[in-house]
Amino acid sequence: MQKKIFQFSSKRVSYYFDADFSYLQKIADKSQAVIITDENIFKSFKKKFEGWNLIVINAGEEFKVQQTVDTIIEQLITMEADRKTFLIGVGGGIVTDITGYVGSVYMRGVRFGFVPTSLLAMVDASIGGKNGIDIGDYKNLVGTINQPEFLLYDISFLKSLPQHEWANGFAEIIKHACIKDLNLFKELEKNKLSHYQKNKPALLKLIQKNALLKSIIVKKDEFETNERQLLNFGHTLGHAIEKIYELSHGQAISLGMVTACIISEHYLDFKDTSRVISTLDKYGLPTLAEFEPKKVFDMMKMDKKKVKESINYVLLKKIGEAQTKSIAINDLEKIIYSIIRAR
Ligand SMILES: NC(=O)c1ccc[n+]([C@@H]2O[C@H](COP(=O)([O-])OP(=O)(O)OC[C@H]3O[C@@H](n4cnc5c(N)ncnc54)[C@H](O)[C@@H]3O)[C@@H](O)[C@H]2O)c1
Ligand SMILES: [Zn+2]
Numbered sequence: 001m002q003k004k005i006f007q008f009s010s011k012r013v014s015y016y017f018d019a020d021f022s023y024l025q026k027i028a029d030k031s032q033a034v035i036i037t038d039e040n041i042f043k044s045f046k047k048k049f050e051g052w053n054l055i056v057i058n059a060g061e062e063f064k065v066q067q068t069v070d071t072i073i074e075q076l077i078t079m080e081a082d083r084k085t086f087l088i089g090v091g092g093g094i095v096t097d098i099t100g101y102v103g104s105v106y107m108r109g110v111r112f113g114f115v116p117t118s119l120l121a122m123v124d125a126s127i128g129g130k131n132g133i134d135i136g137d138y139k140n141l142v143g144t145i146n147q148p149e150f151l152l153y154d155i156s157f158l159k160s161l162p163q164h165e166w167a168n169g170f171a172e173i174i175k176h177a178c179i180k181d182l183n184l185f186k187e188l189e190k191n192k193l194s195h196y197q198k199n200k201p202a203l204l205k206l207i208q209k210n211a212l213l214k215s216i217i218v219k220k221d222e223f224e225t226n227e228r229q230l231l232n233f234g235h236t237l238g239h240a241i242e243k244i245y246e247l248s249h250g251q252a253i254s255l256g257m258v259t260a261c262i263i264s265e266h267y268l269d270f271k272d273t274s275r276v277i278s279t280l281d282k283y284g285l286p287t288l289a290e291f292e293p294k295k296v297f298d299m300m301k302m303d304k305k306k307v308k309e310s311i312n313y314v315l316l317k318k319i320g321e322a323q324t325k326s327i328a329i330n331d332l333e334k335i336i337y338s339i340i341r342a343r
Contacts, residue, residue: 002208006215008129009222011147015215017208021048021115021154028086028113034079036072036099037090041117044160049090053079057098064094064134066142072102086111089148092118092165093125097143100131104144113150117157119169120249123176123210126151128218128228137243145223151211155204166193168250170283171234173206175257176213178276179230182320184209189275192282230322233314234260237336240299241291254285262339264315267327272319293337301329 002017016023024033035052038059042049055075057068076085087110089099096114103112116126132143170193177185187206196203214231221227238256242249258277264270277287300311310326317323327335 008147013147014150016152019152032084033086035088035090038095041091083107088113090115093121096126097131101143104146113148115152122207124172127214167284171250171253173210175233176210179233179322185319189279229324240296251286254280255289258287268315268317270316
């Protein structure tokens, strides 16, 4: 096991890499801890949860809502959970987002930590302290920024992760490489998904590298005024098409990253779109799709809640070097229309 500590504005977060789930009892007292997990993870790993106080929620984004929060809180009351209770979210990003939120509001805040079980949660969702729930069509509209006390990484959980969930994780990993790490990009370019699935040391290293990469960005800008925005690479258009076409998050941001690369050619003379495309392709992510520009554009504007004159778009100067650029809505509309027509 390898321990690393990050000091964020209000909390020290301990990262336990290459750990075993059983180590959890050294971090949290079983009598005061309550694990929150979802039905899929519970079914696959029942034995691991023996002896722990447990709340099992339904799996799926449609359950990342206030109703589920209420159900959890009712169960906490029944368990007589108090201010000393330590909540532990064991799951994908939905479980960690909800656990962080409940942990932030139950009795005005109790201790909480995470054991991420999906690749996406390991490299992205469990890191950075953002938590919350969806309200109607608005994803993550309500929540807080509050860091967990710890993150425990046990990659043996990934054994049962469905294949398409791996691609979701790799979309964020490729995003990290594009915005910050040329060497990581070269590594990804050289390998393919099965390499990491078969090679535990390579997977461990990859997850740790990505968890640290995101943590460093967040530490510089916990409350998202500049640096943290870079993590939105591929997400502006991505979020819009995810909603309209019911794509997975990874598929949507893969297409979003391709579009952002093409926009980067225009504004920053970016030259490596084809390398980004072939790398996304290697990890089972789509790079070419037909969509209706008007619908997508309207959704993109709506997603920003307030329609402003311009959108802050994350672009690439080179692979490993990103910057945000404020682009006037009218110009963006023209470029996106021309990209879609050219395909
Ligand atoms: N807080 C943040 O900064 C942040 C960042 C990115 C994403 N998110 C949020 O994370 C969520 C997506 O995360 P996700 O992709 O992990 O989704 P998820 O939690 O729905 O997990 C994906 C699926 O895999 C299953 N699963 C997870 N681990 C498993 C395992 N080890 N074995 C078998 N099945 C397993 C889950 O039950 C679920 O069906 C979204 O709600 C998104 O908004 C948050
Ligand atoms: Zn994402």
